[in-house]
Amino acid sequence: MTALYITVGAIVGAWVLAYYEAGSRLWTIFFAALLGAILTASGAGTLVMGIAFAIFAVPALIMNVKSIRAKVVTAPVFKGFKAVLPPMTSTEREALEAGDTWWDAEMFRGKPEWNKLLDDHKAAEYTAEEQSFMDNEVNELCAMLDDWKISFEDKDLPEEVWNFMREKRFFSMLISKEWGGLGFSAYAQSAVVTKLATRSLAGAVTVMVPNSLGPGELLMHYGTDEQKKHWLPGLADGTHIPCFALTGPEAGSDAGAIPDVGIVCEQEFEGKKTLGLKLTFSKRYITLAPVATCVGLAFKLYDPEGLLGDENKSDYGITCALLPADHPGVEIGNRHFPAAFMNGTVRGEDVFIPVDWIIGGVEKAGGGWRMLVECLSAGRGISLPALSAASSKVAYRMTGAYSRLRRQFKTPIGMFEGVQEANGRIAGYTYKLEAMRALTASAVDVCSPSVVTAIAKYHMTEMMRTVTTDAVDVHGGRAVQQGPRNYLATGYQGIPIAITVEGANILTRNLMIFGQGAIRCHPYVFPEMEAARDDNLSEFDNLFWGHIGYSANRAVRAFTYGLTGAAFVSSPTNGPMAKYYKQLTRMSCALAFTSDVTMGVLGGELKRMENLSARLADVLSELYMASAVLKYYYDNGETAEDLPHAEWNLQLSLFNIQTAFEEFIDNFPNPVVARILKTLVLPLGRSYKQPSDKLRNKIAAMMMEPTALRDRLTKEAYFGTSEDDVTGRMECAYNSLLAIEPVYNKFLKAVGKGKATGLTITEQLASAVANGIITQIEADGIAAFDKQRFDALATDEFTKEYIATSGKVANEAKIEQIA
Template identity: 60%
Template sequence: MTALLSILVAIAAAWTLAYLGVSLMVWSAAVVIYFAALAAVGAIGWVGLLIAAVVFAPLLILFNSTPLRRRFASKPIFKGFKAVLPPMSDTEREALEAGSTWWETEMFRGKPDWQYLLDFKRTQLTEAEQSFLDNETETLCGMLDEWEISAELKDIPQEAWEYIRAHKFFAMLIPKAHGGLGFSAVAQSTVVAKIASRSLTTAVTVMVPNSLGPGELLVHYGTKEQQDKWLPGLADGSQIPCFGLTGPEVGSDAGALPDTGIVCRGEYNGEEVLGMKLTFSKRWITLAPVATVIGLAFKLYDPDGLLGDPDTTDYGITCALISADEPGVEIGRRHSPGAFMNGPIYGKDVFVPLDAIIGGQEKAGGGWRMLVECLSAGRGISLPALSSAASKTAYRMTGAFGRIRRQFKVPVGKFEGVQEATARIGGLNYKMEAARIFTASGVDQCTPAVVTAMAKYHMTEWMRQIVNDAMDVHGGRGIQQGPRNYLFSSYQSIPIAITVEGANILTRSLMIFGQGAIRCHPYVFPEMEAARNDDLEEFDTLLWSHVGHSVNRAARTLTFGLSGAVTAKAPVSGVAAPYYRQLERFSSALAICSDITMGMLGGELKRKELLSARLGDVLSELYFGSATLKFFYDEGEKDEDIEHLHYVMQDCLHKIEQAFDGFFRNFPNRFVGGAMRVLVFPTGRHHKGPSDRLINTIGDAILEPSSFRDRLTANIYLGTDEHSATGRMEKAFDKLIEVEPAFEKFAKAVGKGEAEGFTVDEQLTSAVAAGVLTDAEARQVKEYDDLRYDAILTDAFSKEYLADPVNHRHEDHRMESRVA
C-alpha cells in the first residue's frame, strides 16, 4: 500500500510540475525532496535511499552542470540534428525570415496571452478615411454598372477611370508626404470591399496598385531619387503601375524565374552607362494593358564582374522599375480573365541603367525578400476585402430573396434544407468580418506573413462556399446573367480569388503550417540557425528549453483533455468563456503534436503535404476562432450576436477535431499517431458542430431586418432605386416587412378560395369585397406584389444585343412579362 501511495504521489507531483512548466532546478529540487520525504516517513530505508542516489544523482549532476550536459548530452544530439537538418535554399530562408509573426504565434505555442488579445486595439477609420468612404467611394460606386463593364464595354467607363486617378484610389497606401492618401490597412480593405460590392472589376483594378506593386516597393525600399521620380505620378494618377512577376514558366514557385537581367555597359539617353539588359516574358499581369510604369522581377547576373565583386556572378532575384515605353518592351495586349485589365508583357534585350533597380545597386539580389514582405501584407488586405464584399452582398440579398420568394406557399428561406445553406452564409459572414478587421488591424502594426496567408486562403474559400450556397438558394434567379443578377460576377471571380497571390492549394498544403511551424515555434528556427552556425552553446540552451516546453504542453494537453478544459484560463465570463478554454486546450495540443511531428519526421514533413495541411487547418481555426471571440468582445458582447458566435465557435471546434482526427489516422508511425490521439482526445471527440436548432435560428435571422443585419453588411454599396440589382431587392424586402401581415391575410384567402379571380387585381378586388382586406391594405399589397414580381424576374435579351452588346447597350433587357 505504501509503495502504491508513493508511486501515486510521484506521478501527481511530476504531472503538477510538468503542467506548471517549472525550471530544471525546481525539478531537481523536487526529486531530492521526494526521496528525502520517503526516507523521513519510513517509506524507504537507507538501502533504498542509496539506490535512488545511485540512479538519480548522476542525472541531476549531468543536467545541472552546463559543461557536462553540453559535452555528454547535447553534443551527440547536436551532431545528429545537423546530420538530418534539411537543406534550405536562399529563397526558402528569405521567405521564412520575411515579414513578422503576430497573434498566430500565441495560438501555435500552446499558451495564448488572452489579455493581449482583448487589449489589442483594432484600427478605427480616421475622419478623412470615413469621409473618403462615404463620399469619393460612394460617388465612384454610383458611376459603375458591373454588367455594362463586364458584358458590354469590357472595361471601366472612361469617366470612372478619370475619377479613380484624380481622386487617388491608386495611392491609398502611398504616404501623404509623397502625395498619396496614407490610409490604414483597414481603410484600404473597407474601400476595396465597398467598390467590390458594386463592381468586382473596378475593385480588382483599384486593389492591385495598393497591394503588390511599384508604389509599395518604392515606399519601403526605393532610394530618395526613385521616390521623388515615381511616387508623385503614381499618387496623382498620371502614372499607372503594374508589376510583372508570374510568367509562362513560373507561378507559385517564384524562385524558378527564367527572366534575366545581364549587367553590361550600354547607351541610355545618349550616354554610355553601366546597366542591365533585361529579357522577360510575363503573363497574367493586372493593369499591364494600360500601365505606364512596370515593376519587374528577374534574376540578375554579372558575368563580367562589373558590379565590383568578381566572385559573384548570380545575384538572384532582383526588382526593377522601368517605363512601359522603353525600347524592346511589348505591352498592351489583354488576357480575358474578366473585364479588368490583365495581360502579358514581353521584353528582349531591354537596356536600362542600374539605378532602375528598386533600392539602387545595393539591393541587387534583394528582390525576393521585397516581394515576400510586400505580398505578406497585401494578402491580408485585398483578397479578403473582395471576399468580404461578395459574401456580405450574398448574405443581404439571399436573406431578402429567401423571404420574398415563395414555394408551396412558404417563403423559401423557411425550408430547413435551405436554412442549412443560409446558416452557413450567416455564420461564415460573421467569422469573415471578424477575420477581416482583426487581420487588417494586424497589418497596420506589423507584416504578419503566416496570418495573411491564412486570411487569403480561408476567406477566399469561405467566399466560394457562401456564393455557391447563395446560388443554390436563388436557383434560376442566380444563374441567368444580366444587369439584374447581383451574384454572378462574384461567382465568376471565385477562380481568380483562389488562384492569385498564392494558389490556395499550395498555400494550405505547403505554407501555412510549413512556414508557421518554423516562424511561430519559440525554439525550432533558432535551433536550426545554431546548427548552421555550429554553435553548440546556443543549441544546448535552446534544446533543453525546448524539452521543457514540450513536457509542459504535453501535460497541459492531457489535463485539458481529461477535464474538458475546465482547468484552462478564460479572460472573460459569460457565454464566450468556454470557447476561450477550448481554444487554449487545442492550442496546447497543436504545440505538442507539432513538436512530436517535427521530431519524428524532420525534413520529410515537407513532402507530407496532407499532414502539414491538417495541422495548418488546426492553426487556422485557432486563429479565426480567437478573431471571432475578439470581434464579439469588441462589438460589446451584444445579445443579438450570441447565436452567430455559437455557430462559428462550434463549427471551429468541430473542424479542429476533424483535422486532428485525420492527422492521427494518417500519421506514418501508427503507434505514435495513436499515442497522440490518446494525448489529445483521452475521452474521445465531443465537438459535433452546430445543432439543427442553431441552424434554424441562424437561418431565421438572415430573413429578418435588424441592427445585426445592418452591422454585418455595413460598408457595402446598395442601390437606392428599382433599376439597381440590389436596390430592386432591397426595396421589395422593405415593402414586404411593412405590409406582410396584410399580404399573409391575402395569401391565405387566395389559398382558401375566399379571394377569387385569375389575376392579382381580381383577387384583391374579391378580398376587399369579402372583408378580408381594407382598400388601404389592398393598395399596399398591390404595391408590394408589383415590387415582388419585378424583383424575382431575370433578364431576357434580343438576338441583336447578344450579337453586338456594345452598339445595343441601351436596349431594355427586362422583357419577361407577367401573364394571367
Template identity: 60%
Template sequence: MSFAISVIGVVAVAWVLAYVGAPLWVWTLASALAYAAGVVTGGLGAVASVVLGVPLVLLALLNVVPLRRALITRPVFATFKKVLPEMSSTEREALEAGDVWLEAEMFRGRPDWSKLLTFRYTELTAEEQRFLDNEVEALCQLVDDWKIEFEDKDLPPAAWQYIKDKGFFAMLIKKEYGGLGFSAAAQSAVVTKLATKSIALAVTVMVPNSLGPGELLMHYGTDEQKKQWLPGLISGKEIPCFGLTGPEVGSDATAMPDSGVVCYGDYHGKKTLGIRLNFSKRWITLAPVATVVGLAFNLRDPEGLLGDRSKSEYGITCALIPAKHEGVHIGRRHYPGAAFMNGPIFGKDVFIPVEWIIGGPAMAGKGWRMLVECLSAGRGVSLPALGTAAGQAAYRLVGAYGRIRRQFRMSVGKFEGVQEATGRIAGNAYTLEAMRVLTASAVDHCAPSVVTAIAKYHMTEMMRKIVIDSMDVMAGRGVQQGPRNALAPAYKATPIAITVEGANILTRNLMIFGQGAIRCHEYVFPEMEAARENNLAAFDKLLFGHVGFSINRGIRALTLGLTGSALARSPVDGPMATYFKQFERFSAALAFTSDVTMGVLGGELKRKERLSARLGDVLSQLYIGCCVMKFYIENGQKAEELDHARWALDQCLFEIAKAFEGFFDNFPVKPVAKVLRLAVFPFGNRYKPVSDQLNARLADQIMEATDLRNRLTSLVFVNGGPNEATGRLEHAFNLLLKAEVPYVKYFKAMSKGELAGTDTASRLADAVTRGILNAEEAQLVAEYDKVRYDAILTDDFTPEYIKGDFSVPTAGSRADILAFTGSLARVA
C-alpha cells in the same frame, strides 16, 4: 497499501510539475526529496534505493551545464545539423519576412489572451470615413457591372478618370509623399465596398495598393526614384503594374527564368552601366493600360561590374521601367473571370540603366525579400476584402430573396433544406467580417506573414462556399445572367481570388504550417539559427528548454482533454469563457503534436504536405476563433449576435477536431499516432458539426431587418436604386417590411380560393369587399406585389444583343412582361 499511495503521490506531483512547466532544478529537487523520504521512511529497500538512485544522479548531473553540454548536447547537436533540411537563401528570406504576431500565441500551447483582448482595432479616421461615404459611393454610382462584364469589358472612362483624380491608386502611399496614406483597415473597407458593386472595379483599385511600384518605392526606392515616379502614381498620370508571374513560374516565383545581365550599353547616346533584360510575363493585372512596369528578374553579373568580382549570381531583383521603353511590349489582354485589365508583358534584349533597380544598385539581388515583405502584408488586405464582400452581399441579398421568394405557399427561406445553406451564409459572413477587421488592423501594427496567409486562404475559400450556397438558394435567379443578377459575376470571379497572390493549394499545404511551425514556435527557429551559427551553448539551452516545453504541452493537452478543458483559463466570463478554454486546450494539443511530428519525421515533414496542411488547418482555425471571440466582445456582446458567434466558434472547433482526426489517421508511424490521438482525444473525438437548431436560428435571422444585419452588411453598396441589381432586391425587401402583414392575409385568402377574380387587382378588390383588407392595405399589397414580381424576374435579350450588337435594347420591355403576366394567378 502505503507503497501504492506513495507511488500515486509521486505520480501526482510529477504530473503537476509537468502541467505547470516546472524548470529542471525544481524537478531535481522534488525527485531528491521524494527519494530521501523513501529512504528515511524505509519505503525504499536497498535494491530500490540503488535502482532509483542512478536516474536521480543522472538528473542531478543534467543541472551541471558544462558536463551536460559535453556528454549529451554535443552528439545531439551533431545529429541535428545532419538531419536539418537544407534551406535556400530565398526560403530563408521568405521565412524571415514579416513579423510574428498572435499566431505565435496559438502555437505555444499557453496563449497569452491579453495580447488578443488588449489589441485595439484600427478605427477609421474622419477623413477615411468621409472617403468611404463619398468618393467610394460616387465611384460605385459611376459603374454598371453588367456593361463592364458583358458589353465594354472595361470600366467606363468616367470611372477611370475618377479613380485617378481622387487618388484611389494612392491609398497606400503615405501622406508625406502626397498619397492618401490610408490605414490597412480603410483600404480593406474601400475594396470591400467596391467589390459589392463590381469585382472588376475592386480589383482595378486594389492591385496597385497591394503589391505594386508605389509600395516598393516607398519602402526601398531611392530619393531620386521617389521624386521621379511617386507624383505621377499619386495623380493617376502613371498607371502601375508589376510583372512577377509567367508561363514557367506561378506560385514558385523563385524559379523565374526571366533574366538580366549586367553590362555596358548605350542609353541616350552615352555608354552606361546597365542590365540587358529578357522576360516573358503573364497574368499581369493592369498591364494593358500600364505606363510603368515593375519587373522582377534574376540578375547575373558575370564580369563583376557592380563592384564585387567574387559574386556573379545576385538572384531576384526588381526594377521600374517605363512601359514605352524600347524593347518593352505589352501584349494582348487575358480575360479572367472578370473584366479588369490583365495581360502579358514581353521584352527581348531590353537595356536599362542599373539606377532603375528599385533602391538602386545597392538593392541588386534583394528583390525577393522586398516582394515577400510587401506581399505578406498586402495578402491580408485585398483578397480577404473580396471574400468579405461576398459574405456581406450574400447576407443581405440572399436573406432578402429568401423572404421575398415564395414556393409552395411559403417563403423559400423557411424551408429546412434552404436554411442549411442560408445558415452557413450567415455564419460564414460573420466569420469573414470578424477576420477582416482583426487582420487588417494587425497589418496596421506590423507585418504578420502567417496570419495574412491564413486570412487569404480561408477567407477566399469561405467566399467560394458562400457564393455556391447563394447560387443554390437563388437557383435560376442566380444562373441567368444580366443586369438584374448581382451573383453571377462573383461566381465567375471567385477562382481569381483562389488563385492569385499564391494559389490556395500552395498556401494551405506549404505556407501556413511550414512557415508557422518555424517562425511561431518558441524554440525551433532559434535552434536552427544556433545550428547554422554552430553555437553549441545556445543550442544546449534551447534543447533542454524545448524538451521541457514538449513535456508540458503534452501533459497539458492530455489533462485538458481529460477534464473537458475545465482547468484551462478564460480571461472573460459569460458565453465566450467555454470557448477560450477549448481553444487553449487545442493550442496545447497543436504544440505537442507538432513537436512530436517534427521530432519523428524531421526533414521528411517538409514533403508530407497533406500532414502539415492538417496541422496548418488547426493553427488557422485557432486564429479564426480568436477573430470571432474578439469581434463578439468588441461589439458589446450583444444578445442578437451570440448565435452567430457560437455558430462560427462551433464550426472552428469541429474543423480543428476533423483536422486532428485526419492527421492521426494518416500519420505514417502508427504507434506514435496512437499516442498522439490519446493525448488529444483521451475520450475520443466528441466535437460535432454546428447543430441544425443553431443553424436554423441564423437562417431565420438573415431574413430579418435587424441592427446586426445592418452592421454585418454595412459595406454593401445599396444606393443604386430600384433598377440596379442590388437595389432592386433591397427595394422589394424594404417594401415587404411594410406590406408583409396585409400581404400574408391576402396571400392566404387567395391560396384558399376565397377571393374572386383572375388577377391581382380584382382579387384585392374582393379582399376589401370581404373586409379581409382595408383600402390602404390593398394599395400597399398591390404596390408590393408588383415590386416583388419584378424582383424575382430574370433578364432576357434579343438575339442581336447576345451576338454583340449592343445598339439594340438589352432586354424585352418590362412593362409588356408585367402586363402579360399580371393577368396570371401568381400563386407561386
C-alpha cells in the same frame, strides 16, 4: 502500500512539475526526494544511501552546470541535429525570415494570452478623413459603376471612372501624404476595396492592385530617395498606372523558378557608357499591364564579370526593378480576359536599363524575393479578404431579402429547412468573414503578419466560394440568367480568380500555413536551426533543454485539458463565450504538442507529406478564425443578435479542429506515435459536435429580418436605393414588404381559405375588399407591392443581335415576365 504511495506521489509530482514547466533545479530536487523516498521505504542503510546519492550527484551535476551539460549531453545531440537539418535554399530562408509573427504565434504556442487580443489590440477605427472618403468619394464611385455594362458590353471601366479614380487618388491609398498619396490605414484600404467589390469586381481589382503588391508599395518600403522623388508623385496623382510583372509561363506559385534574367553589363545609355542590366523576360497574368505606364519587374540577377564589385559572387538571386512601360524593348502584349479588369502580358528581350533602376538601388540587388514576400503578405491581408467579404455581404443581404420575397407553396422560401441549410451557412460565414477582414486588416496596420495573412487568403476565398454557391442555389434561375438584374453572376465568375491569385490555394494550405507557421511561430525551432547553422553549441544548449521542458509541458497540459474537458482552464470572460476560450486554449496546446512530435519524428520528410501538413494547417487556421470571431463579438458589444452567429462559428471551428486532428493521427506513418498522440490529444474521443440544425436555422431566419446586425455586417457595402438599380430593386421591394407584410399575409391567408376568390390577383383583391377582409387603400397597397415584388424577382431577356454583339448594338433589354 508504501510502494503505491511513492508511485502515486512520483506520478503526481512529475505531472505538476511538467504542467508548470519547472526548471532543471526543481526537477533535480524532485528526483532527489524520490530517490530518498525509495531508499527509505526499502530500509537502505546509511552507506547505501550515501553511495546512491553520490551516484545521483553525477547526472545532477551534469544537468545543472551548463558548461558540463553542453559538452557531455548536448554536444552529441547537436551533432545529430546538424546532420539531419534539412537543407534550406536562400529563397526558403528569405520567405521564413520575411514578415512577422502575431496572434498566430500565441495560438501555436499553446498558452494564448487572450487579453493581448481582446484589450491590447484595439478595434480598428477610421480616421475622420477615411470615414469621409468612404461616405463621399467611394459612394460616388460606386454609383458610377454599372457592372453589367462594364463586364458584358464594354469589358472595361468607362473613361469617366478611370479619370475619377485618378483624380480622387484611389490608386495611392498606401502612398504617404508626403508623396501626395492618401496615406490610409490597411483597415481603411480594406473597407474601400470591400465596398467597391460589392458593386463591381473590375472596379475593385483595378483599385486593389496598385494598393497591394506593386511598385508603389515597394518604393515606399525599399526605394531610394531619388526613386521616390521620380515615381511616387506620379503614382499618387494617377499620372502613372503601375503593374508588377512577377508570374510567367514557367513560374506561377513557385516564383523562385522564374526564368527571367538580368545580366550586369556596361552599355551606352542616353549618350554615355552606363553600368546596367540586360533583361530578358516573358510575363503573363499581369493585372493592369494593358494600361500600365510603368512596370515593376522581378527577375534573376547575374553578374558574371563581377561588375557590381564582388568578383566572388555572380548569382544574386531575385531582384526587382522599375522601368517605364514605353522603355525601348519593353512590349506590352495582348490582353488576357479573366474578367473585365485589365490583365495581360509583358515581354522583353535584351532590354537595357541602368543599374540605378533596381528598386532600392544596387544595395538591394538580390533582395527582391524578401521584398515580394513581405509586401505580398501585407497585400494578402487587405485585398483578397476584402473581395471575399464583399461577396458574402451581397449574398447575405440579397439572399435574405429574396428568401422573404420569393414564395413557394404560399410560404417564403426562407422558411423551408432545405433553404435554411444554405442560408445558415451564408449567415454564419458572413459573420466570420467580416470578423476576419477586420482583424486581419488591423493586424497589417501594426506588423506584416505572413502566416495570418496566408490563413486569411486561403480560408476567406474558400468561404466566398461556399457562400456564393449557396446564394446561387437559393436564387435558382434568378442567379443563372445573366443581365443587368443579376447581382451574383460576376462574383460567381470571379471565384477562380480569388482562389488562384497571390498563391494558389492548394499551395497555401498544403505548404505555406503550417510549413511557415511551425518554424516562425514556434519559440524554439527556428532559433535552434539558426544556432546549428552558426555552430553555436552554447545557444543550442539553452534552446534544446528549454524545448524539452516546453514539449513535456504541452503534452501534460493537452492530456489534462482533454481529461477534464478544459474545465480548469482560465478564461478572460465569464459570459457565454467562456467555454469557447477554454476549449480553444486546449486545442492550441494540443497543436503545440502535436507539432513538436511531428517535427521530431518526421523531420525534413514533413516537407513532402503535404496532406499531414495541410491538416495541422487546418488546426492553426481554425484557431485563428475562431479568435477573430471572439474578437468581433467582444468588440461589438456582445449583443444578443451576435451570440448565435458567434456560437455557430465557434462550434464549427472546434468540430473542424477535432476532425483535422483525427485525420492527421489516422494517417500518421508511425502507428506507435499515432496511438500516443491520440491518447494525449483526444483522450476521451470525440467531444465536439457540429452546430445543431436549430442554431443554424435561427441565424438563417435572422438573415431575413431588418436587424442592427444585418446592417452592421453589410455596412462596408454599396446597395442601390432606386428600383432601377441592380441591388436597389431588391432593397426597395424588401423594404415595401416589411411595411405591408401584416396586411399582405392576411390577404394571402384569406385567398388560401377561399374567402377571397378569383383567378388573378386583381380579382382576388376586389373579392377581399368586397368581403370586408381588407380596405380599398390596403388593396391598392398590395397591388402596388405585388407589381414591385414581381419586378424584383424577374430576370432579363435580350434580342439575339444584342447577345451576338456583346451588347454593342443599341437595344433595350426587356424584362422577362417570368419570376
